Amino acid sequence: MRNVLERLMFVLTVSFGLLAMVAALSVRAAEEQASSKFEDPEDGKFDVSKYLDTAYGFLPVLAPITEPAVGYGAAAALLFIDRPESDRQGKGYARPNIGMIGGLATENGTRGLFGAHIGNWKEGRFRT
Numbered sequence: 001m002r003n004v005l006e007r008l009m010f011v012l013t014v015s016f017g018l019l020a021m022v023a024a025l026s027v028r029a030a031e032e033q034a035s036s037k038f039e040d041p042e043d044g045k046f047d048v049s050k051y052l053d054t055a056y057g058f059l060p061v062l063a064p065i066t067e068p069a070v071g072y073g074a075a076a077a078l079l080f081i082d083r084p085e086s087d088r089q090g091k092g093y094a095r096p097n098i099g100m101i102g103g104l105a106t107e108n109g110t111r112g113l114f115g116a117h118i119g120n121w122k123e124g125r126f127r128t
Contacts, residue, residue, distance in 0.1 A: 005073065005107055012074045016062050056081050056096065071107025077114075078102065095120065095127075 040047035058080055065073035082097040097119030104112045120127055 005105065008074060008105055009072075012062050012076060015060070015076075019060060019062075056083050061102070065104065065106055067106075070110050073104060073106030073110065075104035076102055082119075 038046055038048060038050075058078060061077040061079060063075045065075060077100050080099045082099070095118075097117075099115075099117045099119070101113075101115045103114070104110070117128060
């Protein structure tokens with residue numbers, strides 16, 4: 001059991017490290033552009049709000065579990081952020097659709113899978 005958790009923690013640590021390196025390279029490349037999505041036009045300082053307004057795609061999420069009752073562990077999830085059809089057609093802003101799937105494991109043998117969806121259905125008439 002402990003060997004499995006050690007492997008899981010190693011994989012999560014390596015994945016997080018690679019993700020941090022990619023993020024750092026992305027920020028550096030963005031800083032080199034004149035009209036950067038990561039620069040506030042008013043004061044020229046680092047700002048991610050413009051990037052978050054236009055970001056769509058996959059987002060990996062890693063979270064440590066440190067609850068003493070269940071032991072150490074980790075939760076990992078993959079989010080997919082999608083532009084609604086009305087936003088794609090230029091009909092104004094619409095809240096993005098977000099789908100998520102993930103799992104967790106802890107030292108005492110707790111295992112779990114989860115999923116969620118937040119989005120617009122039936123051309124924005126029904127929201128979840």
